[in-house]
Amino acid sequence: MKHLNSLSLLLRQMKVSTLLKSGAVAAVAMIGVGAPVPALAQTDVPALAPLGDPPIPLDNPLSEAKVELGKKLFWDPRLGGDASTACVTCHEPDQGWAFGDSLSRGYPGTVHWRNSQSIVNSAYLGQLFWAGSAASLEKQAPSAAKGAVAGNGENDVMETRLAFIPEYRAAFNEVFGTEWPRIGDAWAAIAAFERTMIVNDTPVDKYLAGDESALSEEQIAGMELFNGKAGCIQCHNGAQATDEKYYNLGVPPAERWEDDGLAQVTFRYELYAKGVTQEMYRVLKDDPGLYFRTKEKADMGKFRTPPLRYTAYTAPYMHNGSFWDFEEVVQFYNAGGGENDFTDGTMAASKSDLIKPLGLDDDEVSNLVAFLEAFSGDELEIEAPVLPPYAPLDSQ
Ligand code: HEC
Numbered sequence: 001m002k003h004l005n006s007l008s009l010l011l012r013q014m015k016v017s018t019l020l021k022s023g024a025v026a027a028v029a030m031i032g033v034g035a036p037v038p039a040l041a042q043t044d045v046p047a048l049a050p051l052g053d054p055p056i057p058l059d060n061p062l063s064e065a066k067v068e069l070g071k072k073l074f075w076d077p078r079l080g081g082d083a084s085t086a087c088v089t090c091h092e093p094d095q096g097w098a099f100g101d102s103l104s105r106g107y108p109g110t111v112h113w114r115n116s117q118s119i120v121n122s123a124y125l126g127q128l129f130w131a132g133s134a135a136s137l138e139k140q141a142p143s144a145a146k147g148a149v150a151g152n153g154e155n156d157v158m159e160t161r162l163a164f165i166p167e168y169r170a171a172f173n174e175v176f177g178t179e180w181p182r183i184g185d186a187w188a189a190i191a192a193f194e195r196t197m198i199v200n201d202t203p204v205d206k207y208l209a210g211d212e213s214a215l216s217e218e219q220i221a222g223m224e225l226f227n228g229k230a231g232c233i234q235c236h237n238g239a240q241a242t243d244e245k246y247y248n249l250g251v252p253p254a255e256r257w258e259d260d261g262l263a264q265v266t267f268r269y270e271l272y273a274k275g276v277t278q279e280m281y282r283v284l285k286d287d288p289g290l291y292f293r294t295k296e297k298a299d300m301g302k303f304r305t306p307p308l309r310y311t312a313y314t315a316p317y318m319h320n321g322s323f324w325d326f327e328e329v330v331q332f333y334n335a336g337g338g339e340n341d342f343t344d345g346t347m348a349a350s351k352s353d354l355i356k357p358l359g360l361d362d363d364e365v366s367n368l369v370a371f372l373e374a375f376s377g378d379e380l381e382i383e384a385p386v387l388p389p390y391a392p393l394d395s396q
């Protein structure tokens, strides 16, 4: 277990550890430990690499006070509709900073329509959400707090609530220099806090930085399969183990959409809200993923390759939580993926050509599973903040 006692310590660590930033360093490190060149390695994809520090946007620099404020806001349900559903409600610390069910819980009266993703290391991603619909943490936070089946909050109401909390008034004033809290600054503070939720000292990081003892023999064998026979590196590559591109693997449709009326309500609502054709609205029984953004048939059923880091804590897996452990995931790939509404040509035939039966035997499957476990390291523990109370404003 890793305890973060002091945010200032974390901020200090982030400043000094610029060492392992570039892929070039990683490549040298791999040669240094004598990693064999895998048989089927793709020459055109970046190798796995140790994770350095996350990028910090120039217009939202980190400071200790901002991170501290963002942390409170992450926990504060008053940034939402009926003050019941904070960010942390669906990104629970002991569930991998995600939510441990196939579909996430939703705003009261709803079930979310996708699996909740981890906040850990989201700071490195250029495109957030399963279908990449937010381009930065600053843009992602309001869509979560305001989304009908997530926070369902109203800007004016949330901003007014902040104004009636003296401790927040003082903190926003200190951090952003405004007399009154502005809702946009709340999202900036949350984003700053998320940029401190980093785990980059996993066994994989240590091994790639030259510590040969960081991985077991089984895990090293798994890594060779990952880079070679199993072909995982084709999409899960670079320091985050994702190319941030979109694929349909044939993940089967969400089971709960078959038998859970409430879950169907949200799915129907999302189809309507995101704008699909009338025919699709009538017949669709599966999540069209990237199609919602592009409206291109070829993008139906495609999702962003997720990072593999911290996933030991974030089961179940995939955009709809279809698989409950790594073994199920690896067996799915071993069988050449699966079938869904967008694989047989009726709606679309967008399944990736890269997904083919792998012919892995039982030992190879368990080596690959062991390697996946090495991407996670210790659990990130952060002490919950005490939330400040409301107080009436002076009448003059
Ligand atoms: C009701 C549950 C719920 C609430 C509340 C919620 N989230 Fe999420 N979060 C999710 C789900 C589900 C996803 C994936 C949704 C998708 O891809 O369409 C997600 C995705 C994310 C991601 C993307 C991670 C990645 O890998 O791309 C981030 C970051 C995030 N949430 C942060 C937040 C923040 C910050 C808040 C509070 C302002 C918040 N969430 C509130 C359920 C929730």
Ligand code: HEC
Pocket: 226, 230, 231, 232, 233, 234, 235, 236, 246, 247, 248, 249, 251, 303, 304, 305, 306, 307, 308, 311, 314, 316, 317, 318, 319, 320, 326, 329, 330, 333, 334, 352, 354, 355, 368, 372
């Ligand atoms: C063609 C690109 C591609 C290849 C090859 C690939 N993956 Fe994936 N991986 C994805 C995508 C895309 C998803 C999400 C799919 C979805 O939700 O529908 C995913 C999801 C996962 C997840 C679930 C992560 C989570 O947070 O839910 C794991 C674990 C995983 N892959 C491991 C592997 C392993 C192991 C291999 C090699 C056997 C592999 N992947 C090969 C693209 C790929």
